[in-house]
Amino acid sequence: MTEFVIPQPNVASLAVEGQKARFPLRRVYCVGRNYSEHAREMGHDPDREPPFFFGKPADAVVPAQGEVPYPTLTADLHHEVELVVAIGKGGKNIPSAQALEHVWGYTVGVDLTRRDIQAAAKKLGRPWDFAKGFDASAPANALIPVSKVGHPAKGKIWLNVNGEPKQSGDLSDQIWQVADVISYLSEAVELKAGDLIYTGTPSGVGALQPGDVVTGGIEGVGEFSFTLGNKP
Numbered sequence: 001m002t003e004f005v006i007p008q009p010n011v012a013s014l015a016v017e018g019q020k021a022r023f024p025l026r027r028v029y030c031v032g033r034n035y036s037e038h039a040r041e042m043g044h045d046p047d048r049e050p051p052f053f054f055g056k057p058a059d060a061v062v063p064a065q066g067e068v069p070y071p072t073l074t075a076d077l078h079h080e081v082e083l084v085v086a087i088g089k090g091g092k093n094i095p096s097a098q099a100l101e102h103v104w105g106y107t108v109g110v111d112l113t114r115r116d117i118q119a120a121a122k123k124l125g126r127p128w129d130f131a132k133g134f135d136a137s138a139p140a141n142a143l144i145p146v147s148k149v150g151h152p153a154k155g156k157i158w159l160n161v162n163g164e165p166k167q168s169g170d171l172s173d174q175i176w177q178v179a180d181v182i183s184y185l186s187e188a189v190e191l192k193a194g195d196l197i198y199t200g201t202p203s204g205v206g207a208l209q210p211g212d213v214v215t216g217g218i219e220g221v222g223e224f225s226f227t228l229g230n231k232p
């Protein structure tokens with residue numbers, strides 16, 4: 001057993017639907033932009049740039065239920081509903097054709113974003129870290145193992161604020177589907193069991209206010225409902 005000079009921090013983890021045992025979290029990756037605004041016509045592959053990634057701390061993952069705190073340092077907190085992939089088997093340079101074998105399960109989550117901090121960072125050429133990686137910035141539902149949920153590749157993905165529809169898309173609109181996302185990501189870093197990937201959001205992102213009720217889901221994957229806390 002390794003000895004530590006201070007008490008060991010808790011291992012971040014996510015609930016698993018219908019089980020007491022939890023999924024331990026190692027790293028959280030997010031895809032920057034992954035839904036085409038338009039339906040693809042004519043069977044052409046549109047010009048695609050490789051996906052880009054950013055991260056959130058593992059302990060930013062919180063249940064997408066009850067109250068989620070409204071963060072500090074923002075007046076423009078945006079919602080981004082996303083399909084979340086949990087990696088159960090690590091690897092590097094994983095070919096797309098084998099990528100789904102590395103998935104443990106899926107769920108729906110929200111990539112909360114301090115858009116004003118992000119806009120300032122973009123303008124100044126600074127990192128996005130504090131726009132994306134703040135406390136409780138990654139609400140997510142309990143994970144569902146592949147044995148129960150399969151590999152969702154199509155189905156409605158949506159988010160409402162106070163009952164009003166804000167985001168609506170379909171998983172099949174993803175520019176890079178899960179297998180490609182895993183393949184690209186595994187070229188940049190070695191993936192390990194316990195990693196999560198937020199796979200990008202459809203259009204319709206917008207600002208949330210303290211006290212807003214945020215609901216949403218993915219067809220075949222599940223639905224969530226949480227309330228934002230008061231302004232700190």
Ligand code: MN
Binds near residue numbers: 030032080082198201
């Ligand atoms: Mn996002």
